Amino acid sequence: xxxxxxxxxxxxxxxxxxxxxxxxxxxxxxxxxxxxxxxxxxxxxxxxxxxxxxxxxxxxxxxxxxxxxxxxxxxxxxxxxxxxxxxxxxxxxxxxxxxxxxxxxxxxxxxxxxxxxxxxxxxxxxxxxxxxxxxxxxxxxxxxxxxxxxxxxxxxxxxxxxxxxxxxxxxxxxxxxxxxxxxxxxxxxxxxxxxxxxxxxxxxxxxxxxxxxxxxxxxxxxxxxxxxxxxxxxxxxxxxxxxxxxxxxxxxxxxxxxxxxxxxxxxxxxxxxxxxxxxxxxxxxxxxxxxxxxxxxxxxxxxxxxxxxxxxxxxxxxxxxxxxxxxxxxxxxxxxxxxxxxxxxxxxxxxxxxxxxxxxxxxxxxxxxxxxxxxxxxxxxxxxxxxxxxxxxxxxxxxxxxxxxxxxxxxxxxxxxxxxxxxxxxxxxxxxxxxxxxxxxxxxxxxxxxxxxxxxxxxxxxxxxxxxxxxxxxxxxxxxxxxxxxxxxxxxxxxxxxxxxxxxxxxxxxxxxxxxxxxxxxxxxxxxxxxxxxxxxxxxxxxxxxxxxxxxxxxxxxxxxxxxxxxxxxxxxx
Numbered sequence: 001x002x003x004x005x006x007x008x009x010x011x012x013x014x015x016x017x018x019x020x021x022x023x024x025x026x027x028x029x030x031x032x033x034x035x036x037x038x039x040x041x042x043x044x045x046x047x048x049x050x051x052x053x054x055x056x057x058x059x060x061x062x063x064x065x066x067x068x069x070x071x072x073x074x075x076x077x078x079x080x081x082x083x084x085x086x087x088x089x090x091x092x093x094x095x096x097x098x099x100x101x102x103x104x105x106x107x108x109x110x111x112x113x114x115x116x117x118x119x120x121x122x123x124x125x126x127x128x129x130x131x132x133x134x135x136x137x138x139x140x141x142x143x144x145x146x147x148x149x150x151x152x153x154x155x156x157x158x159x160x161x162x163x164x165x166x167x168x169x170x171x172x173x174x175x176x177x178x179x180x181x182x183x184x185x186x187x188x189x190x191x192x193x194x195x196x197x198x199x200x201x202x203x204x205x206x207x208x209x210x211x212x213x214x215x216x217x218x219x220x221x222x223x224x225x226x227x228x229x230x231x232x233x234x235x236x237x238x239x240x241x242x243x244x245x246x247x248x249x250x251x252x253x254x255x256x257x258x259x260x261x262x263x264x265x266x267x268x269x270x271x272x273x274x275x276x277x278x279x280x281x282x283x284x285x286x287x288x289x290x291x292x293x294x295x296x297x298x299x300x301x302x303x304x305x306x307x308x309x310x311x312x313x314x315x316x317x318x319x320x321x322x323x324x325x326x327x328x329x330x331x332x333x334x335x336x337x338x339x340x341x342x343x344x345x346x347x348x349x350x351x352x353x354x355x356x357x358x359x360x361x362x363x364x365x366x367x368x369x370x371x372x373x374x375x376x377x378x379x380x381x382x383x384x385x386x387x388x389x390x391x392x393x394x395x396x397x398x399x400x401x402x403x404x405x406x407x408x409x410x411x412x413x414x415x416x417x418x419x420x421x422x423x424x425x426x427x428x429x430x431x432x433x434x435x436x437x438x439x440x441x442x443x444x445x446x447x448x449x450x451x452x453x454x455x456x457x458x459x460x461x462x463x464x465x466x467x468x469x470x471x472x473x474x475x476x477x478x479x480x481x482x483x484x485x486x487x488x489x490x491x492x493x494x495x496x497x498x499x500x501x502x503x504x505x506x507x508x509x510x511x512x513x514x515x516x517x518x519x520x521x522x523x524x525x526x527x528x529x530x531x532x533x534x535x536x537x538x539x540x541x542x543x544x545x546x547x548x549x550x551x552x553x554x555x556x557x558x559x560x561x562x563x564x565x566x567x568x569x570x571x572x573x574x
Contacts, residue, residue: 048259052099054287059396062097063298067398069249070225070294071109074116075123083126084112086162086184086209086223091261097290097297101261103221104131104160104209110295111251112207112225119202119229123166123194131160133186145266146213150451150557153459156213159264160186165210165501166194166227167358168338168522170201173502174543180210180501181462181544181562197540201422201504202229203338204312204360206251212460212560216269216318216552220256222295224316229338237416239308240334242409243364247310248301252355252397253292254317258282269318269553271388284319285388291320291378291395300399301376303367306408310334311363315355318552321387321525323352323379324361326400328368332411335362339504339520342421343414347512352379356387356497358523358550364411367402374400387495387551427518428506428535434474436466440496440526440549440559443483451557455547459558465544466563467570473537476505480528493528496554500563501545505536523550538565 073082084106091100094110106112117123134142139158146156166178173179177194184190205227209218226249233241257263265282272283280286293299303309315322325331331353333345337360344364347353353361368374378395386392441454458464468474478498483490504522511517526532548560 049099049261051095052257052259052261054259054281056288057097057290057297059298063296064399065296065299067248067299067301068294068296070111070114070251072114072116075118075121078118078121079124080115080117080121081124082113082115083128085128085130087130096255096257096261096292099257099261101257103255103257103261103263104218105222106225110222110255110292111253112223114226114228114249115207116228116230117196119196119200119232120198121196123192123196125164125192125194126189127162127164127184127192128189129160129162129184129186131162131186134158134160146557148450149267150453151445151459152558153461153464154212156556157183157211158185159214159217161211161214162209162218162223163190163211164192164207166205166207167499168205168360168504169194169196169227170502170504170540171196172541172543173545174541178501178545180212180546183211196229200229201339202231202420203335203340204228204314204362205338206314206316206360208316213556216556217263217266219316219552220254220269220318221263222253222255224251224253226251226312226314228312235419237412239410239412239416240310243308243310243412246307247312249294250311250313251294252313252315252317252320252322253295254284254289254320255292255295256284256287256289256318266553266556271319271390273388273390285390291317291322291397293398298396298398300401302401302403304405304407305367305369305371305402306406307367308364308409308411311365313353313355313361313363315357315359317357319357319387321381321385321392322355323381324355324376324397325350325352325379326365326376327374328370329365329374329400332364332366333361334364334412334417336360336519337504337521337523339422340417340420341519342418344412344417345512345517351512354525356523356525356550357552358497358499366409366411367400369406371402371404374402376400387497389494423520428473428537429475429518431473431537432475432535434469434472436468436474436476438476438478438498438547438561440480440498440528441482442494442496442554442559443481443491444487444489446487448489453554453558455559455561458561460548460560462562464562466561468538468563468565469570470538470542470565470567473535476534476536478524478526478532478534479530480526482528495525495527496559497523497550498526498547499523499550500536500547502541502565503536503538505534507532507534541565542567
């Protein structure tokens with residue numbers, strides 16, 4: 001056995017330990033790979049429930065229910081005090097499309113509750129890990145799944161070990177705040193205390209499990225939820241407050257489960273590809289599972305003609321690009337990754353909102369004056385726009401029904417939204433001094449049996465730390481890389497999703513009219529081999545946090561790096 005003393009009954013900070021392992025299998029896409037066959041064997045072992053078979057889900061039977069926002073928990077008197085139990089769902093009462101599921105969740109629900117706070121509030125969240133302790137043999141089997149696929153540089157967490165990340169929040173990354181370098185093993189607990197600054201940007205954020213090694217398994221089971229920093233009514237346009245009254249929170253999920261209703265196999269989270277290959281049967285595209293919204297299949301939203309609602313779109317998928325569109329309706333975007341744009345960007349009907357894992361987009365939708373039924377869809381995408389590098393068909397996400405009754409509401413204007421921009425007209429491109437580089441590398445070894453998941457040519461180790469200077473402003477140069485010349489059957493540079501904790505960054509995108517826009521984000525698709533430049537400042541907090549690929553099995557297999565903001569000068573090295 002391999003150092004299982006790391007998984008003790010206390011909250012631990014994972015220690016780096018170099019690995020020199022010779023198990024060899026390959027994971028890339030739809031190749032005939034022994035590791036995927038090994039992974040598939042887990043799903044096929046034991047009794048298969050026919051209600052959980054890999055077959056298309058009957059939406060007429062399991063969809064079409066009224067849209068339900070997740071349950072909400074609101075701060076009181078400056079504090080949000082709550083307890084989350086990390087536990088398996090009870091298959092006797094929890095089903096997905098008729099399949100009794102036993103999945104790792106918060107409080108036994110398929111979506112976490114929405115946390116609602118205000119600027120300056122404190123989140124006191126007791127995270128109690130009630131998952132069972134795993135046996136040494138079970139932990140070894142989990143380790144083998146990861147180690148047989150990737151060159152690791154540290155021992156990953158067991159699948160029942162967890163922690164919490166407050167995605168997008170500008171808060172301390174140390175101690176019992178937004179510290180993802182902590183582990184909470186089974187049958188232990190930790191009280192998080194997350195203090196929001198009085199000036200924290202208002203907007204849509206989210207939380208999810210983030211223990212290195214179990215992140216994809218847990219988020220792929222539904223361990224995520226919305227976190228909303230609420231508008232101040234004194235400073236918010238009346239039209240926006242009216243739209244907020246019937247807001248919809250879209251926690252977009254790819255909950256994956258095998259033919260026993262469970263998820264215990266990290267190889268199931270791999271891209272998939274040729275579904276005729278037995279090893280791909282339990283992957284997302286071959287399993288016929290569907291995107292859920294707050295645990296629902298194709299829910300129905302009912303609006304009056306002319307009504308305006310705010311929709312908060314949160315892509316919590318472990319690996320899913322979503323081209324979000326509503327038939328016959330413009331989408332009026334007001335915020336990206338929690339940050340108000342300071343204007344209203346109108347994407348005309350048929351032009352989708354681009355969502356990648358970790359992205360958020362807040363849109364206003366004004367219901368058509370023509371009553372009827374309108375599809376809410378994930379548009380089809382060619383392989384070069386897919387994180388799976390396969391052609392993806394159109395997906396029906398939900399249905400909008402516009403009824404005859406009229407409530408002709410106004411949209412806020414860009415002039416009204418301008419004061420809400422959290423950083424005003426700040427342009428970090430004019431202030432940047434240092435240069436940081438991130439190269440996401442996914443490649444083969446020379447035998448084509450094991451892969452490299454790396455940031456800057458190194459797999460994740462908590463002992464490998466990049467130092468950054470407090471208050472410094474840097475340009476980050478982002479790209480991806482595959483295999484060099486000479487590697488047989490080389491992997492090309494593939495798309496990855498960059499996410500940085502604690503501090504957002506500025507990036508230039510094309511707006512609805514095709515012109516350049518400088519926007520604030522914390523998560524960004526990087527299409528290699530092209531280089532994407534973003535700009536950030538390390539404000540307010542010192543301490544260690546991470547950057548990583550938000551394709552979550554990539555992160556679990558090594559595509560993550562520790563950053564440390566220090567209050568002393570550091571060399572401006574790449």
